[in-house]
Amino acid sequence: MQLTNRSKVVVDKNMTLMERMYVPAIVSGMLITLSHLFKKKATIQYPEQQREFSFVYRGKHILKRDEQGRENCTACGLCAVSCPAEAITIIADERKKGEEHLYKEEKYASLYEINMLRCIFCGLCEEACPKDAVYLTEELVPASYNRKDFIYGKDKLVQPLGTSAHPKTYKPYKK
Ligand code: SF4
Numbered sequence: 001m002q003l004t005n006r007s008k009v010v011v012d013k014n015m016t017l018m019e020r021m022y023v024p025a026i027v028s029g030m031l032i033t034l035s036h037l038f039k040k041k042a043t044i045q046y047p048e049q050q051r052e053f054s055f056v057y058r059g060k061h062i063l064k065r066d067e068q069g070r071e072n073c074t075a076c077g078l079c080a081v082s083c084p085a086e087a088i089t090i091i092a093d094e095r096k097k098g099e100e101h102l103y104k105e106e107k108y109a110s111l112y113e114i115n116m117l118r119c120i121f122c123g124l125c126e127e128a129c130p131k132d133a134v135y136l137t138e139e140l141v142p143a144s145y146n147r148k149d150f151i152y153g154k155d156k157l158v159q160p161l162g163t164s165a166h167p168k169t170y171k172p173y174k175k
């Protein structure tokens with residue numbers, strides 16, 4: 001029984017002289033190679049040239065601030081629990097008096113780390129967050145020879161103050 005129409009019947013016949021010299025196969029292979037010289041190239045000169053990302057592309061995370069510049073994250077840990085790669089580490093802390101301008105609610109993350117080598121950019125942390133705090137942006141995680149460079153702490157994750165008007169870098173994937 002045939003599952004597809006792509007199967008070929010193999011004939012056990014003797015090869016001709018030309019076939020034994022592989023000349024037709026080499027010529028047809030060269031013709032295919034030559035024809036590609038005149039076709040539009042599939043490759044680009046990265047990093048000078050960059051492709052347009054899909055609108056659902058998920059890159060580096062950002063921990064959002066609210067419109068008053070306070071961190072949205074309340075260190076509930078739902079993102080860490082939902083992360084299939086166990087890439088997120090959080091330490092929660094209590095907001096002290098006088099810190100109301102820094103953190104939106106009574107609890108905040110004194111440590112929030114994402115291991116970008118473990119992360120598979122699935123976006124589940126973003127889906128799980130009840131506080132609109134973590135988003136995956138269109139920003140690439142840059143390459144590095146050092147494993148330490150891939151542990152992103154709050155210094156790299158929290159949205160810098162006054163950057164909400166940066167649509168390319170900090171545009172949320174979730175509308
Ligand atoms: S994008 Fe996925 S893998 Fe990466 S930190 Fe979020 S939940 Fe974990």
Ligand code: SF4
Pocket residue numbers: 072073074075076077078079080090128129130131132133134
């Ligand atoms: S980013 Fe969201 S889900 Fe994760 S700890 Fe903060 S508030 Fe909770």
